[in-house]
Amino acid sequence: MMISFVKTYLWLFLPILLLYNFEKRQAINKTILHDVLINHPGEKKPVNAILQEIQNEDGYPVQYVMDVYSVICLKQVCKEIPVTLYWNNIGEYQKYKIAKGRTLEKYEADLFEPEDYLKIQSIMANPNSPFKDVYYDEILSVPQESDIDDLDAVSGPTALELDEKDTVPGAALTCYTLWHWANGEVVSKIKNITGKSLSLTQLQDFILKENETYFNIAINELNRRDLFSKEIIDTIILKVLKDEALLKKAFGYFEKAPSELYYDATKRLFFEGSKKQKLVVIQSLQNASDVPKIQLDDLSTTFGSLSSYQEVSMLLNLMEKKQHYSEILLNNVVPLLESDFLIARRVYWFLKNHKALNANEQDLEVFYQKNKSRL
Structure with a gap:
């Protein structure tokens, strides 16, 4: 008897409850x-x-x-x-x-x-x-x-x-x-309105979504609000470490950030990123003013682990443009005279042309005698 009553009750009132919840949700929407x-x-x-x-x-x-x-x-x-x-x-x-x-x-x-x-x-x-x-x-x-x-x-x-x-x-x-x-x-108007409607937490959620459009909306809105923080930048770095296609957009934001946040971002991306991230970091630093000397020394510690001629050459170009010729840089570059010939030749001329490095002339002479027909 009780079971029959419960079934009848549910049959009569469940549709009403469902309709009420639906209407309530609709009313909540603005x-x-x-x-x-x-x-x-x-x-x-x-x-x-x-x-x-x-x-x-x-x-x-x-x-x-x-x-x-x-x-x-x-x-x-x-x-x-x-x-x-x-x-x-x-x-x-x-x-x-x-x-x-x-x-x-x-x-x-x-x-x-x-x-x-x-x-x-x-x-x-x-x-x-x-x-x-x-x-x-x-x-x-x-x-x-x-x-x-x-x-x-x-x-x-x-x-x-x-x-x-x-x-x-x-x-x-x-x-x-x-x-x-x-x-x-x-479409662009919708994107702009969406960005303006989002809270900071929601913007960070957008950054991590799979669809690239969410990322672009978030970055545009963060730029519009002039919002920069370590938490936001760390979120962006997490994303661009996985998706190289977003690097250009991300650096458009990083380069507007306060210097400390910008240099922290470039350092982390350089050390944690792949070849593509490293090259974008170097390119960005080329246009930056007052790059900390300690950061340039830190970057130079990676010469031995860089995987391509392009990375080595661009990093040397950066050192030249910033006129950074420290002893730490010298110590990190000299071992490359024993590496792949193209890289070694690039390093040879770098050391030869920049006397401020005080490179060991004997090391340079040994390399020259060994490879003079190809220099």
Whole structure:
């Protein structure tokens, strides 16, 4: 009897509880409206639009929404259908919606078929669609006034040739218009808004995410806020030690940091990094002023373990540019006279040309006599 009662209770009230929790979560989400000015290549002037930022209960942006029109009209030749577009928090297009009862149309008022709606979704979801490099005039074909009917997309004879997989036949203008709404200037605006909405902790989480876009958003926002700390830099170093592709962006940030933080970052990356990280560090230090002599001496201790001629040569170039000729450097460089010939020859001329190092002339003479035909 009791079991039967419990089952009945759950059957009656569980849906209500689930609905309550769903509505509660929805209520917790916050919508922030942003007035944005969007440049669309099909429009002569920037377009005013409302971009909705959806935040969760932690103030974390989770989604963006914007209403647009399906096609850019010329002389009222087309039928504009309101379309709602959705993006994630890094500006990646997700989906679209059309109001119930509305339909997209093709040239000569042909209706979209179910498969056309799927295709236009895949077109908008492809950031590298051929529509990226298409000009508005290549698509547009204006019928004679007498032939005008309600149209959604004018796609008569044009100079444009696209594979059928890349467009909806008869609706090239709609595809073009919506693709540029979904993947155009709004993407950078979403990234900027997301960055501004994030807390410092959330920015650090972005740095470590797999997708490179998160990293770029975080670095741009840290630069904008002029925020520098050892904790932030350590987080960035963890990331770029694993992903060399992010080094340029990271150094754009490091080089704006206070000197102590910058030099700590370069030292750690040089000693913990691979060849690529080492080369980027050396290149950055070339342009830095007042590199601490102790740091240059520390870097010189790695000469014996560097794996390539390029690393050795660039590090020697750095010492030359900074006019650093210490005894510690000398002691770390001389053993390379016994290494691979290309490296040894580079070291020989480095020692020969910089008398301030007080290199042992006997060592240089021995190397010269042994290799003079190749110098």
